[in-house]
Amino acid sequence: MPRILLLLDSVADFQTTRCADVLTQNPGADFQITTRTIGPGGSYLNGPAALYRLRGMRNDFDLIHAFGPQSLSLAAMATRLPLLYSPLPVTSRHTIQWTRAISNYRNVQFLCPTSTLRRLHVEAGIPIGNTHLLRPGVDFSRLPRHRPDSDLRACLGFSADDRVILAVGEQSRASHHVAAVWASGILHVLDPRYKLLLWGRGKQVGHLNRLAPKVRQSHMIQFAPEWDYEKLLAVADVALICAKGLIPTLSIAMTMAAGVPIVSSVTYTTSELLEDRHTGLLVANPSPKLLAKRITDLYDNAHLAWSIADRARAEAYDFFPLTAFLAQYRSVCQQILSQSQHSQKQETPV
Numbered sequence: 001m002p003r004i005l006l007l008l009d010s011v012a013d014f015q016t017t018r019c020a021d022v023l024t025q026n027p028g029a030d031f032q033i034t035t036r037t038i039g040p041g042g043s044y045l046n047g048p049a050a051l052y053r054l055r056g057m058r059n060d061f062d063l064i065h066a067f068g069p070q071s072l073s074l075a076a077m078a079t080r081l082p083l084l085y086s087p088l089p090v091t092s093r094h095t096i097q098w099t100r101a102i103s104n105y106r107n108v109q110f111l112c113p114t115s116t117l118r119r120l121h122v123e124a125g126i127p128i129g130n131t132h133l134l135r136p137g138v139d140f141s142r143l144p145r146h147r148p149d150s151d152l153r154a155c156l157g158f159s160a161d162d163r164v165i166l167a168v169g170e171q172s173r174a175s176h177h178v179a180a181v182w183a184s185g186i187l188h189v190l191d192p193r194y195k196l197l198l199w200g201r202g203k204q205v206g207h208l209n210r211l212a213p214k215v216r217q218s219h220m221i222q223f224a225p226e227w228d229y230e231k232l233l234a235v236a237d238v239a240l241i242c243a244k245g246l247i248p249t250l251s252i253a254m255t256m257a258a259g260v261p262i263v264s265s266v267t268y269t270t271s272e273l274l275e276d277r278h279t280g281l282l283v284a285n286p287s288p289k290l291l292a293k294r295i296t297d298l299y300d301n302a303h304l305a306w307s308i309a310d311r312a313r314a315e316a317y318d319f320f321p322l323t324a325f326l327a328q329y330r331s332v333c334q335q336i337l338s339q340s341q342h343s344q345k346q347e348t349p350v
Contacts, residue, residue, distance in 0.1 A: 002337055003060065006035040007050075007075055008067035010042030014170050014201065014229065015089050015113070015248040016067050019136050023065075026326055031333070034061070038071065047074055054078035062337055065111075069095050076106045082340040083108045084333065087117055089248035090174040096124045103130065109336050111329075114249055116268040132332050136250040137325025138316060143258050144234035152235050156197065156222050163187075163194045165295065166236035166260065169229075169251040171202030176265075179242040181211055181221065182288035187295060188220045194295075196221045199232060233258040238295055238305075242286045243267055257316035261309040263294040277304070279312040 004027075006020050020035055027033040036043040036050075044050035051074050058079040065084040066072040072085045085099060085108050102108060103126060110131040112118035122128050150160060158164055165187075167180040180196060187194035198208060200223045209223070224232055229251055239255045241247070241264035252273050255262060262279070264270050265286035274280040281297060281304075283290040298305040 001030060001032050002333060003032045003062045004034070004333060005057075005061040005064045006033060006067070007054075007064060007071040008035070008037055009070060010037040010039035012037075012067060013089060013172070013248060015136055015250040016086070018250060019086075020067065022137065022139070022322065022326070023329065026322075028326070028330055031330060038074070050074050051078050063333060063340075065333075069098055072099060072102060072108070076102050076108075082336050084111055084336060085109065086111045086113070087121070089113060089117075089250075090172070090246045091117060091120075093120070093124070096121055100125050107340065109332070111332065114246075114269050115272055116246065134325065134328055134332065135320060136253065137322035138250070138253050138257050138320045139322045140257060140317065142228070142230045143254070144230060147234045147258065147260070148237065149234035152231060156224060156235060158195060158197075158222070158235065161193055163191070163299065164197050164235055164237045165194065166197045166232055166239045166255075167199070168239050168241045168255055168262075169202075169248060170199055171204035171208055173204060174243060174245065174247050175202070175204070176242040176244055176286065177204065177208060178211065179286050179288055179291060180240050181208065183240070183242075183291035183295070184220060186288055186292040194220070197232060197235060198223050199226075199229065200224050201226050229254060230258070233260055236260050238263060238298055240291060240295070241265060241270060242291065243270065244286060245269075249273060253316055253320040256312035257320065259309045259313040261298055261305045262312060263291060263298065265291075274312070277308065279308055279315055281308065 008016055008020055024033050024035045038044050038050045044053055055078045064075040064081050066075045067086045068088045075083055083106055110121055110126055111134050112131060113136055118131050118133050121131055165184055167177045169175050171177055184194060184196035239260045239262045243265055245267055247269050263281045264274050266282050266284050276282040281294045283294055
């Protein structure tokens with residue numbers, strides 16, 4: 001039975017945390033998966049503590065799956081086990097160069113959540129044969145069955161007549177939700193029914209809280225508590241993506257699967273999931289004015305809003321099922337372990 005250790009930061013992003021949770025909860029009959037976290041409140045307080053403990057567990061596992069550069073660095077130093085590495089959804093070129101350097105000395109296989117990240121790693125010198133594309137899976141059973149949910153809307157202070165715009169994903173620099181605030185502000189001046197819903201999770205929550213009074217429409221913005229993201233989808237009428245570069249895709253796929261019509265900026269990442277006037281309304285430049293115009297286009301054309309939401313839901317069910325994510329993950333792990341065992345046999349003297 002393959003024994004796999006998942007290693008990640010204790011304050012990892014939503015996509016990383018959700019994927020690790022799914023793998024731990026659904027290991028399969030022929031896999032044993034254990035999760036350890038690094039940082040405050042985690043399994044290990046810090047990097048040195050994790051390094052010390054990992055060295056003592058080198059015979060307890062067959063494969064280490066590291067999420068993020070810190071976990072990969074510690075796993076590479078602590079053991080000689082084969083390594084599976086998941087880049088964070090938002091990864092800098094400097095980090096890619098660092099992980100490429102590690103892969104020159106260690107057996108590392110790269111598990112990328114988007115074609116864009118896979119391409120960036122290959123362009124940096126990672127052999128394409130050492131990379132695998134594994135898009136995060138959506139647990140459709142957790143999605144809202146009926147929306148909008150009037151009770152949840154009331155809990156957040158929204159009325160039945162409000163036009164609730166959900167800024168997709170958690171609050172980070174990559175999500176660029178500042179543009180969502182200004183776009184919603186434009187709409188709110190034109191029609192006070194437009195309101196903005198922000199998820200109360202992420203490093204930029206404080207910054208956006210401070211921004212609200214500056215637009216002089218703080219009552220327009222509502223921060224949801226750290227609910228599961230699925231609950232926010234039950235509240236929203238429209239979803240808004242304002243990213244300019246790399247962005248986590250799990251929350252986008254979940255939004256598609258929930259049937260919430262999407263207005264989005266165009267990036268390499270978003271273009272992997274969305275097509276203009278087919279599964280979303282897209283803008284080349286995520287300026288507040290253009291985003292606001294696209295949102296009004298949805299409200300002015302109910303058939304278009306229904307059409308793109310319905311097509312997006314169908315594609316999410318086709319391309320992001322949780323079962324496919326789990327099956328492909330197990331296949332990659334079995335391939336890595338098989339190659340490792342073959343290599344060890346070749347190195348064993350006769």
